Amino acid sequence: MSKDKKEIQIEKQIxxxxxxxxxxxxxxSKLGMIGLYIVLFFLFLSLLQPFLFITGIWxxxxxxxxxxxxxxxxxLLVVECPKEYPTEKYESYADCPGPGEVNIKKLYMAPNLExxxxxxxxxxxxxxxxxxxxxxxxxxxxxxxQIMEGSQVAFVLGLLSATLGVGISTVLGTIAAFFGGRIDxxxxxxxxxxxxxxxxxxxxxxxxxxxxxxxxxxxxLGVLGGLGGSVITIKSQALQVKVKPFVDSAxxxxxxxxxxxxxxxxxNVAPIALLFMVFSVTGAIASESVLSFLGLLNIDMxxxxxxxxxxxxxxxxxxxxxxxxxxxxxxAVTLLAGGFYLVGRGLDEVFNPxxxxx
Amino acid sequence: xxxxxxxxxxxxxxxxxxxxxxSYLLFNAIxxxxxxxxxxxPDLPPDAYEKVLATYGLDKxxxxxxxxxxVNFFKGDFGYSYKYFPKTPIxxxxxxxxxxxxxxxxxxxxxxxxxxxxxxxxxxRRGSKAETWITVTSVFSYTVxxxxxxxxxxxxxxYKLGWFPIGKxxxxxxxxxxxxxxxxxxxxxxxxxxxxxxxxxxxxxxTRGIESLSLRRNIRFGSLxxxxxxxxxxxxxxxxxxxxxxxxxxxxxxILPVIVVTIVAFAGTALLTRTTMMEVLKEDYILTARAxxxxxxxxxxxHAARTALLPVVTSFIFTIVTIIDGSVLTETIxxxxxxxxxxxxxxxxEDLPVAxxxxxxxxxFALIAHLIADIxxxxxxxxxxxxxxx
Numbered sequence: 001m002s003k004d005k006k007e008i009q010i011e012k013q014i015x016x017x018x019x020x021x022x023x024x025x026x027x028x029s030k031l032g033m034i035g036l037y038i039v040l041f042f043l044f045l046s047l048l049q050p051f052l053f054i055t056g057i058w059x060x061x062x063x064x065x066x067x068x069x070x071x072x073x074x075x076l077l078v079v080e081c082p083k084e085y086p087t088e089k090y091e092s093y094a095d096c097p098g099p100g101e102v103n104i105k106k107l108y109m110a111p112n113l114e115x116x117x118x119x120x121x122x123x124x125x126x127x128x129x130x131x132x133x134x135x136x137x138x139x140x141x142x143x144x145x146q147i148m149e150g151s152q153v154a155f156v157l158g159l160l161s162a163t164l165g166v167g168i169s170t171v172l173g174t175i176a177a178f179f180g181g182r183i184d185x186x187x188x189x190x191x192x193x194x195x196x197x198x199x200x201x202x203x204x205x206x207x208x209x210x211x212x213x214x215x216x217x218x219x220x221l222g223v224l225g226g227l228g229g230s231v232i233t234i235k236s237q238a239l240q241v242k243v244k245p246f247v248d249s250a251x252x253x254x255x256x257x258x259x260x261x262x263x264x265x266x267x268n269v270a271p272i273a274l275l276f277m278v279f280s281v282t283g284a285i286a287s288e289s290v291l292s293f294l295g296l297l298n299i300d301m302x303x304x305x306x307x308x309x310x311x312x313x314x315x316x317x318x319x320x321x322x323x324x325x326x327x328x329x330x331x332a333v334t335l336l337a338g339g340f341y342l343v344g345r346g347l348d349e350v351f352n353p354x355x356x357x358x
Numbered sequence: 359x360x361x362x363x364x365x366x367x368x369x370x371x372x373x374x375x376x377x378x379x380x381s382y383l384l385f386n387a388i389x390x391x392x393x394x395x396x397x398x399x400p401d402l403p404p405d406a407y408e409k410v411l412a413t414y415g416l417d418k419x420x421x422x423x424x425x426x427x428x429v430n431f432f433k434g435d436f437g438y439s440y441k442y443f444p445k446t447p448i449x450x451x452x453x454x455x456x457x458x459x460x461x462x463x464x465x466x467x468x469x470x471x472x473x474x475x476x477x478x479x480x481x482x483r484r485g486s487k488a489e490t491w492i493t494v495t496s497v498f499s500y501t502v503x504x505x506x507x508x509x510x511x512x513x514x515x516x517y518k519l520g521w522f523p524i525g526k527x528x529x530x531x532x533x534x535x536x537x538x539x540x541x542x543x544x545x546x547x548x549x550x551x552x553x554x555x556x557x558x559x560x561x562x563x564x565t566r567g568i569e570s571l572s573l574r575r576n577i578r579f580g581s582l583x584x585x586x587x588x589x590x591x592x593x594x595x596x597x598x599x600x601x602x603x604x605x606x607x608x609x610x611x612x613i614l615p616v617i618v619v620t621i622v623a624f625a626g627t628a629l630l631t632r633t634t635m636m637e638v639l640k641e642d643y644i645l646t647a648r649a650x651x652x653x654x655x656x657x658x659x660x661h662a663a664r665t666a667l668l669p670v671v672t673s674f675i676f677t678i679v680t681i682i683d684g685s686v687l688t689e690t691i692x693x694x695x696x697x698x699x700x701x702x703x704x705x706x707x708e709d710l711p712v713a714x715x716x717x718x719x720x721x722x723f724a725l726i727a728h729l730i731a732d733i734x735x736x737x738x739x740x741x742x743x744x745x746x747x748x
């Protein structure tokens with residue numbers, strides 16, 4: 001069957017119109033657009049870091065998220081803390097070594113210093129400055145660069161596992177709906193089994209006997225997500241498509257089973273599959289962060305590991321004094337997962353006409 | 359209907375056996391276990407080596423071990439814990455399960471009610487400013503990185519303000535002279551919670567048929583008051599009076615975890631309720647009800663919300679399994695020594711018998727939850743009921 005030029009042009013036009021119409025519907029939902037902006041912002045961040053390294057704006061020896069180190073010197077005034085409070089200078093015990101000061105009792109390493117001298121030292125969790133936009137962590141590594149690296153990890157992991165998972169579940173779901181019978185029964189029992197497995201403990205066990213890297217985790221999450229509950233949902237969607245008249249007419253005109261499956265059923269299941277994909281990115285990002293937070297992954301740097309480090313170093317209970325170690329990583333996980341979720345909701349309104357306002 | 363239930367149960371039994379076998383194979387695939395340190399010791403005499411293998415049945419072929427595992431599973435025999443040696447995994451689970459159950463029974467009830475109410479309001483106030491703000495809040499709490507959020511809450515309320523204890527589930531100094539261990543109190547509290555929620559549910563079901571709104575409200579308020587008075591009397595008489603201070607201690611430790619998990623868990627239910635309710639509101643019978651001049655509140659509560667409840671309840675039963683997953687995190691952060699902590703510790707320390715027992719236990723729990731979800735769905739959804747009859 002050959003198509004002439006005009007036919008192809010018309011098809012292109014139809015596709016372009018459909019995309020424009022769907023974009024218009026999507027851009028009507030405010031929250032969906034906010035989500036899209038958040039996702040684009042993090043995508044920008046993750047692409048910015050390699051750019052900065054290649055162009056030489058950032059020196060990798062200083063700004064590398066894992067092995068970088070910047071010595072930030074600071075001169076402190078040596079003072080002696082009084083034994084009783086309040087005094088003129090200090091209100092209470094907590095105020096004593098004020099900003100820019102150091103207690104002489106802490107300086108037993110340098111015995112020749114006296115009160116009133118200046119003591120030169122490195123400050124390790126350095127507060128934000130113009131060279132380090134979000135400060136450094138306790139090992140002198142740039143936090144902003146770590147956030148960028150974390151967003152690369154999140155995007156690779158989220159998109160890879162979501163694509164894999166949705167690919168598997170779409171194919172299996174449509175096959176189950178289309179062929180029915182034993183294949184259907186088998187696939188449904190299989191997804192029952194996967195749904196039944198307690199997912200977080202299962203991931204613990206897997207990470208206990210395999211050194212999980214980002215790739216491995218993406219494959220594991222993708223396969224688990226792809227064989228699980230989404231097969232059932234996609235199957236029910238495919239069942240609705242299967243009984244539509246155009247499938248019958250395709251069969252009457254002599255289409256084979258596989259041809260009908262790929263050219264008629266799959267495209268009609270695609271919207272809900274896309275929706276699943278966007279939502280499962282949220283889950284993948286959260287799982288990665290949780291596993292890194294518990295210290296079970298073999299990843300150099302990610303948002304979960306940043307929070308893990310700030311907790312094991314004891315900064316999380318030091319309050320907001322070291323806010324640059326606590327807030328950015330947690331907010332980044334929340335914002336990116338929330339951004340993908342909002343995009344998914346916007347798409348839901350596009351594909352599901354009953355959710356629209358009119 | 360019955361045919362459906364029987365068929366489903368049979369299928370679940372098959373799935374359960376596959377689960378047992380595959381979980382055994384999974385654990386079998388873990389390289390290294392507590393024996394390997396012992397067995398790799400070059401000073402170990404060969405006959406002692408053989409003896410250790412024979413004692414634990416490790417010299418048998420794989421298929422035989424799988425069979426043995428299944429038989430022992432039904433006997434409830436998981437061997438001994440490597441770490442807490444004289445104790446068996448079943449004893450450990452029995453000790454820790456009440457703590458987890460108590461915490462998560464309360465959390466589930468709170469999260470479900472809040473979620474359903476919020477979702478109802480969200481769908482009804484479509485397009486208003488309140489809707490946007492509530493949606494933003496619930497999306498935030500749905501996607502917030504939970505350990506981070508819990509730690510921040512712990513810092514604010516436990517450390518900075520000092521309103522709640524920072525960890526553990528009791529103050530040990532209050533329990534020096536207690537004649538019971540804490541599990542007795544936990545079991546009592548679980549019984550109390552379950553009975554109160556069942557009573558509340560019964561009163562809700564009984565008053566559902568009352569037509570006039572004000573009468574229904576008054577009766578519901580009255581029954582709530584009756585439950586309050588009843589529980590007051592219960593805690594001030596006899597056996598429970600002696601146990602009251604200890605129960606109060608545990609309840610005080612529970613407040614912060616319950617609030618934190620509820621904030622995180624309600625959003626899923628709320629967002630799902632909103633979606634299903636908005637789909638329902640487009641149905642023709644809502645238009646009919648509007649045309650008949652029925653009050654807005656009545657349409658919302660009786661025509662729309664009740665229909666929308668169905669998928670929400672089912673998905674909620676599914677989420678119970680996820681909440682147990684989440685219990686690992688909650689219990690680690692709030693140092694609440696329950697099932698979640700047990701499974702995490704046993705996996706990290708390669709205490710295989712305990713890990714296998716807890717994993718299979720969670721699997722059985724999930725299986726039963728799914729079966730209940732399926733059966734209740736088939737009972738509630740007339741489409742499945744009719745299809746299986748005809």
